[in-house]
Amino acid sequence: MRRLALIPLLLALAAPAAASAAPASAVSTGIDQCVVAGSGTAGSVQFRSRMTAVPRSQQMWVRFDLQARLSGDSGYQNVSTRDNGWIKSNAGVDEFIWHKLFQGLSAPGDYRARVRFRWLDADGKVVDSASRRTAVCSQPDMRPNLELTSLTAESTGDAGQLRYVLGLRNTGKGDSAAFDISFSVGGAPRPLVSVSGLPAGRSQTVAFVGDRCRPGEPVRLEADPSDRIAEVDEADNVLSTTCPAPVRR
Structure with missing residues (x-):
């Protein structure tokens, strides 16, 4: 598992998993900005998630797991980040939107996030879940040749x-x-x-x-x-x- 120097934004929380049955329209993901690394500076990416309430849900949770495909890799690998856990909405809201920033990206490499969604009822039990992958933020090699x-x-x-x-x-x-x-x-x-x-x-x-x-x-x-x-x-x-x-x- 790779480790990058990423700035922690949120505290990690834990919750049990549930089978996914949420409608496709209940979740979406995107990229707010993809900043390419320059001379002496690291790159960054900010992902966006949106989820809406489903039947019996009283609270919504979301989690972003960063994945990277660096030079020489055949596929994406999970990136270990500190304090990268579940983010909770306020109780009773109909829509939950979150923006997640990852910094310190090295180049060359491609970065995406696995975004996990959970809906909890009034007793704190998971009533539904879903998972999506974001689009890719590419970090090209900006060195001369x-x-x-x-x-x-x-x-x-x-x-x-x-x-x-x-x-x-x-x-x-x-x-x-x-x-x-x-x-x-x-x-x-x-x-x-x-x-x-x-x-x-x-x-x-x-x-x-x-x-x-x-x-x-x-x-x-x-x-x-x-x-x-x-x-x-x-x-x-x-x-x-x-x-x-x-x-x-």
Whole structure:
């Protein structure tokens, strides 16, 4: 069972279960708001329930059990939360609406609630019950994802140097802060190339002048070699190729 840092809202209460016979129109569920986690902030979801009185009922109870399907999970798992119990209506009401907030949701993940409803008579006995699942609040991975896509070279007029043009893109949902690109030729490191940052979903080229590589010589480039940027996937940061044939500008 997973545990998340969720803010407790209500005290837990206990009640016996009963078989469900409540009409479909007597209950409903929904999502008031689904706040997606941002940079350095956790996500949240607020569910809503509505129930109406049924014959012989004098009080209504509702309970929200949070369920999560996180990255790598094959299905939904119950999330353990503190003080997440039954919420009671006032006696004798015809309608009971409740809004339940869960905070501290991690990403990526999908969240829903199992909402349980109970109707009690004047003696406190359960006369009916029902259960529904809410819609899903999805928390996408908002980190950037840097990829190196291509390398070409241009003549500079200096026989010992080339102007290298590197293609890169950010396929993630978050903007990337400044990062470096390491560059080595034939296993020998060359000076780092600095990039000021790359917005989410954007592509760009970075040009820099360096010592000329020889035809067929192995060339390796890596985005963010010091791992300063938290990314969705670190495995696609490397571009290994051979020395590109230079073209004239």
